Amino acid sequence: MTEEQPPRRIGSIQDRNAIVESALDKAIRRGDFENLPGLGKPLTGLHNSEDPDWWIKQKMEREELSGVAPAAFQLRKENAVLEDTLDAFSKEADVRDYLASFNARVREAVMDLREGPPVFTPPRKVDEEIIAWRQRREARHETQNPHRAPTAEQPPRRWWRRRRS
Structure with missing residues (x-):
């Protein structure tokens, strides 16, 4: 079997074994x-644990992986920092997309009947979050640029007005 040919259908366990052996030999x-x-090196922890998932937990610690938690925990953590996440966006469309994705993940986790803790994270109301995002953005803009805000005594200067002498 050359690499250009399409894979053939596997009819028996002997065919599967032959294909696997061939792939291993090539590798x-x-x-x-x-x-x-x-x-x-020997595998550590092979005979020391009663936990059947010892190897994946060890791999996660060694690789410093995170984010592989039940959906309820991930959503709770994401919900806690949602305002900071939204504030990082500069466009309203991006905020709306992120909130739609967040709400979809919440609904999916609530409807998931597999094992795991229950989901108590509520979906966010998109329009209310957009209003709050705008207010935080305007407040941040005003504190960062206080000299740009026009006052009642001094109207903003227009670039198209010419000075008359």
Whole structure:
């Protein structure tokens, strides 16, 4: 079987084994299994734990992975920093898209009947969040640029007005 041919249908377990063996032989010839990290070292924790998921937990600690928690925990954490996340956006359309995505994930987690803690995170009201985002943005803009705000005594200067002498 050459690499240009489409894969053939697997009819029996012997066919599967032959395909797997062939793929492994090709990978060995290419050197895909040379210089792998941990080569020749025993697996740690193999016989020390009753937890069947010990290896994935160990991998997550070693790789410092996060964000692999039940949806209820992820959504609760995301909800806690949602205003800061929204404030990072500069366009209203981006805020609306993010809120739509957040609400879709909340609805999906509520409807998911698999195991896990219940979801108490409510969906956000998009229009109310947009109004709050605008207010925070305007307040931030005013504190960062106080000299730009026109006062009642001094109207803003227009660039098209010519000075008369």
